[in-house]
Amino acid sequence: MRLSREQSREETRRKLLASASELFAERGVNGASIEQIAERAGYSRGAFYGNFDGKHELVVELLTRRTEREREEIIELCGQATSSAHLTDLLRAWHRDRAEHREGWLALRLELLLYALRNPEIRPLLAERELLAREAITDGVRRELARREARPPADPNLLSMIIHALEDGLLVQGLLTPDDVGDHTTLDAVTLLLDSWAALDTLGRT
Amino acid sequence: MRLSREQSREETRRKLLASASELFAERGVNGASIEQIAERAGYSRGAFYGNFDGKHELVVELLTRRTEREREEIIELCGQATSSAHLTDLLRAWHRDRAEHREGWLALRLELLLYALRNPEIRPLLAERELLAREAITDGVRRELARREARPPADPNLLSMIIHALEDGLLVQGLLTPDDVGDHTTLDAVTLLLDSWAALDTLGRT
DNA sequence: GTATTCAGATACAGGATTGTATCTGAATAA
DNA sequence: TTATTCAGATACAATCCTGTATCTGAATAC
Numbered sequence A, B: 001m002r003l004s005r006e007q008s009r010e011e012t013r014r015k016l017l018a019s020a021s022e023l024f025a026e027r028g029v030n031g032a033s034i035e036q037i038a039e040r041a042g043y044s045r046g047a048f049y050g051n052f053d054g055k056h057e058l059v060v061e062l063l064t065r066r067t068e069r070e071r072e073e074i075i076e077l078c079g080q081a082t083s084s085a086h087l088t089d090l091l092r093a094w095h096r097d098r099a100e101h102r103e104g105w106l107a108l109r110l111e112l113l114l115y116a117l118r119n120p121e122i123r124p125l126l127a128e129r130e131l132l133a134r135e136a137i138t139d140g141v142r143r144e145l146a147r148r149e150a151r152p153p154a155d156p157n158l159l160s161m162i163i164h165a166l167e168d169g170l171l172v173q174g175l176l177t178p179d180d181v182g183d184h185t186t187l188d189a190v191t192l193l194l195d196s197w198a199a200l201d202t203l204g205r206t
Numbered sequence C: 001g002t003a004t005t006c007a008g009a010t011a012c013a014g015g016a017t018t019g020t021a022t023c024t025g026a027a028t029a030a
Numbered sequence D: 001t002t003a004t005t006c007a008g009a010t011a012c013a014a015t016c017c018t019g020t021a022t023c024t025g026a027a028t029a030c
Helices: A005-027 A034-041 A045-051 A055-080 A087-098 A102-118 A120-147 A156-176 A183-204 B005-027 B034-041 B045-051 B055-080 B087-098 B102-118 B120-147 B156-176 B183-204
Strands: none
Touching (some): A005 A034, A034 A045, A055 A102, A087 A120, A087 A183, A102 A120, A102 A156, A102 B102, A120 A156, A120 A183, A120 B156, A156 A183, A156 B156, A156 B183, A183 B156, A183 B183, B005 B045, B005 B102, B034 B045, B055 B087, B055 B102, B087 B183, B102 B120, B120 B183
């Protein structure tokens, strides 16, 4: 069956965005040329300029769609998590889904961070994703502490900020010193933090 | 006074490396052309190729010198720290020295990380710096826990890994959601962690 | 003081990238 | 069916970047 014009156009945009994601991870936003992006998607440079004003607009669209997709993933992950699911199980599932492409995923994240660093007007697009993730973690931390019959020993937003920041930081350390950071390290660290926060609250109440 | 050839050459290399650092932070390793690097340093492209085989060799040299400089900074910082200095004071001093150029510093760090991601053979050069920093933090954590009359509730290397990773992660979060991460956040977080680790040990011994 | 060496400048050729302008064939509308 | 519109391909001019080859003047060696 032939595609309608609208369908065809959307399909082209989708392929161009997917191709760009790959190439941005491989060669960087600056290192990937329009021609390479179009070619890998199976199109000519003309098709690219017919669908995007330029690389900047493509990046913005990419960020928008990525944030939307991650929102859905987070909602799905938390939705299927009954209150009985451990926070560490959620993190484990989250990391498992990204395990195969970990370096590529990190590369793209760092590239987009740098792009946001140099184009402050798009920072909110990336920030939204961080807020969503942190909110989900805040809920998880609350539940975990409740399970340990402890109350948050500090602002829950600080606690989830710590765990969320830790994920990024450990990803980087795992890249640079793989011998010191295994698959278990993040979970070990989070478990340790939850235990010690529970301990701090327990001790504080005596 | 005229410079000797050797001095002159070293001076040129120094200026080229400094210029490259700036431009890498501003426009990325890929986005900065040899010509721009040479021009900002006050030289021609010929001078660049006379001193470096190409951009790759310059990056390697840059990494080598940066690691060396950071090693000295860490040693100096820890050296002047008598055992009476708090870990948080050291972190405060460390961050203070980088406060003015925080975004540029983060940009360069992320650029070099991405470069290492795509050139695995140079990862050890970046890794060495991470190990140095983590060792210094390990010492600090040990002292802080001792001050609280507690023993490390887990492998001290994991504890320092957490704090070190946290620094990176909070830097990123501070960029994306500045409202949620102030200057005090890192110190708040580290203080909280130290307190809760001490609590966990205390509780574990009862 | 003269010859030599070398740091850095200049010149040039080849290739890559960009953005636009124009062309073609299929999808829509009449 | 025929006319029109539009997605995508092709062609082109302009720019930028790279790497090398050659030139110049100052520092070293004799």
